[in-house]
Amino acid sequence: MTPNLVLLRHGQSTWNLENRFTGWEDVPLSEQGEREAHEAARLLMDAEISPDVVHTSLLVRAIQTADLCLTDMGLAWLPVHRHWRLNERHYGALQGLNKKETAAKYGDDQVKVWRRSYATPPPDLGSDDPRHPRFDRRYRALPPEVLPSAESLKDVIERMLPYWQDVIVPDLRAGRCVLVAAHGNSLRALVKHLDGIAEADIVNLNLPTGIPLVYELDEDLHPVTSEYVGDPAVVAARAEAVAHQASSGPSQT
Numbered sequence: 001m002t003p004n005l006v007l008l009r010h011g012q013s014t015w016n017l018e019n020r021f022t023g024w025e026d027v028p029l030s031e032q033g034e035r036e037a038h039e040a041a042r043l044l045m046d047a048e049i050s051p052d053v054v055h056t057s058l059l060v061r062a063i064q065t066a067d068l069c070l071t072d073m074g075l076a077w078l079p080v081h082r083h084w085r086l087n088e089r090h091y092g093a094l095q096g097l098n099k100k101e102t103a104a105k106y107g108d109d110q111v112k113v114w115r116r117s118y119a120t121p122p123p124d125l126g127s128d129d130p131r132h133p134r135f136d137r138r139y140r141a142l143p144p145e146v147l148p149s150a151e152s153l154k155d156v157i158e159r160m161l162p163y164w165q166d167v168i169v170p171d172l173r174a175g176r177c178v179l180v181a182a183h184g185n186s187l188r189a190l191v192k193h194l195d196g197i198a199e200a201d202i203v204n205l206n207l208p209t210g211i212p213l214v215y216e217l218d219e220d221l222h223p224v225t226s227e228y229v230g231d232p233a234v235v236a237a238r239a240e241a242v243a244h245q246a247s248s249g250p251s252q253t
Helices: 032-046 060-072 099-106 109-117 155-173 182-196 232-243
Strands: 005-009 053-056 080-081 178-182 211-217 223-228
Touching: 005 060, 005 182, 032 060, 053 060, 053 155, 060 080, 060 178, 099 109, 155 178, 155 182, 178 182, 182 211, 182 223
Parallel strands: 005 178, 053 080, 053 178
Antiparallel strands: 005 211, 211 223
16 A cells, blocks of 8 residues: 555744744744754655645644645645644643743643643633634634634544544545644544544654654555654654653753
């Protein structure tokens, strides 16, 4: 079989650089994030993997990652579908806060629960808070009840799976190689679904930025193989960096 699904977590954003909870806040890639998008393109070309269609979120850091990657590959003309259901997890009232400072205030264990647990959301964002998605033009046409004020990973899975089933799956069944350029938690949700990861184990899954995760799926869309395209040492280092973002201890180097 040949790869037919590529998952790409966006490169470092400006708020990743500042170690802030981002969620649905729309911040661009940092210079490092742009380099990671270019690197992802090189890795895919070296592996001779060429997508036929792209799906991404409505957040600019994922859109930029997809655009830079496709341009480098000479594929800027490919159809790109953008949807809010692929957005990052909504971090509620934590959005914009520094992760280390939040961990120092509430404790590493509590912040790990908010960041990585399956069913525990962070504190809600008030409906009158200007950061609430109901004030954002791109979500204006959506029913108010689907707009989150905070989400757990379970919530992300529930709002992501309809898009997977209704839009991405038909592309796969049509024989297309699909690139999904999205976020740490929307992609964790999809990996949990594909690989059947237990709720207790998903807390330890950290997806590295800017490194394609490539799947071969069978005719029933069950994984046959999955692997990162790239140097295993770089993959491990980036995943470790993600894991330690919210620790109140010394920064990892």
